Amino acid sequence: MISLIFLSYNSEEHILRILKNLKYDNEIIVVENSRNQKIKSLENYYKNLKVIIPDKNLGFGKAVNLAIKCSKNDFVFINPADIEISNDLIQSLLIICENFKEFALITPSYDNVDIHSNYFIFNKNKNIKLKTKDRDFVLDEVDIIDGTILLNKNKFTKQIFDENFFIYFETWDLSKRVQRQNMKMYVVKELKFKHFGQQSHERKYDQAADIFRAYHYTWSKFYYFKKHEGYFTALRKVFPNLRRSLLNYYFKFNLNKKLKIENKFRLIAIIDSILLRDNNPKYQDYEFFSKLLKND
Numbered sequence: 001m002i003s004l005i006f007l008s009y010n011s012e013e014h015i016l017r018i019l020k021n022l023k024y025d026n027e028i029i030v031v032e033n034s035r036n037q038k039i040k041s042l043e044n045y046y047k048n049l050k051v052i053i054p055d056k057n058l059g060f061g062k063a064v065n066l067a068i069k070c071s072k073n074d075f076v077f078i079n080p081a082d083i084e085i086s087n088d089l090i091q092s093l094l095i096i097c098e099n100f101k102e103f104a105l106i107t108p109s110y111d112n113v114d115i116h117s118n119y120f121i122f123n124k125n126k127n128i129k130l131k132t133k134d135r136d137f138v139l140d141e142v143d144i145i146d147g148t149i150l151l152n153k154n155k156f157t158k159q160i161f162d163e164n165f166f167i168y169f170e171t172w173d174l175s176k177r178v179q180r181q182n183m184k185m186y187v188v189k190e191l192k193f194k195h196f197g198q199q200s201h202e203r204k205y206d207q208a209a210d211i212f213r214a215y216h217y218t219w220s221k222f223y224y225f226k227k228h229e230g231y232f233t234a235l236r237k238v239f240p241n242l243r244r245s246l247l248n249y250y251f252k253f254n255l256n257k258k259l260k261i262e263n264k265f266r267l268i269a270i271i272d273s274i275l276l277r278d279n280n281p282k283y284q285d286y287e288f289f290s291k292l293l294k295n296d
Contacts, residue, residue, distance in 0.1 A: 007080055019042075022086075031067050076151050080195075101152065105183075121140070142175075
């Protein structure tokens with residue numbers, strides 16, 4: 001069986017929307033990073049659902065590692081809250097798991113990969129034609145999976161996600177490590193799901209989320225490239241961000257307050273990462289940036 005894992009930040013409505021469309025009687029785990037106790041009420045509606053509320057925002061990697069540790073099944077399907085998945089998708093993944101276990105990671109495909117893709121193929125990779133008594137699938141080997149992942153726990157002996165990342169680039173990092181260990185990752189292109197993007201939080205956090213993203217995406221980008229390609233490659237990768245943020249922050253006086261703060265924290269992230277400072281815990285909550293917007 002498959003354990004469904006959802007990451008939430010005040011995402012109760014999104015989780016409810018997803019679950020109402022599913023008929024799934026196996027384990028579901030929700031990690032609520034906002035510390036909002038109200039989401040525990042979901043356990044009253046779904047007997048197979050467990051809500052975990054850490055005492056602080058764990059970000060992506062730590063939260064997923066915690067959920068995986070608590071899960072009872074060999075396969076876990078990891079999702080953000082801003083998606084839409086179908087019964088057919090879950091049943092198809094179950095069929096694949098029952099008939100093919102030589103994989104580390106599998107992902108279905110965004111329903112419109114022309115706009116944004118959740119997987120990347122850089123080389124001439126192979127595909128597998130999987131025939132089952134229920135239906136047939138084509139599994140295309142990929143080099144990177146970004147986001148939603150079906151994970152085979154049996155292929156991992158150590159902590160799965162690097163907890164030095166707070167958010168962003170965790171699945172890229174995992175994909176790199178899977179490749180280096182000669183394990184396999186696949187996309188099943190005929191299995192589609194919707195990803196709405198940047199909608200997993202409450203609307204009141206929209207502006208704060210943009211600043212939050214500016215810091216964490218930039219810090220994680222440097223850390224990812226430093227880890228896998230070296231310090232000077234990481235420096236080269238963030239240099240365009242540094243130049244653009246400096247110009248915007250110091251010379252574009254027509255920027256509104258939110259954009260000014262956003263550029264400031266992109267600069268702070270670049271400085272922190274170049275100086276090899278850890279991801280700053282002070283910036284790991286939307287509330288910090290919400291207060292900053294009100295008080296600045």
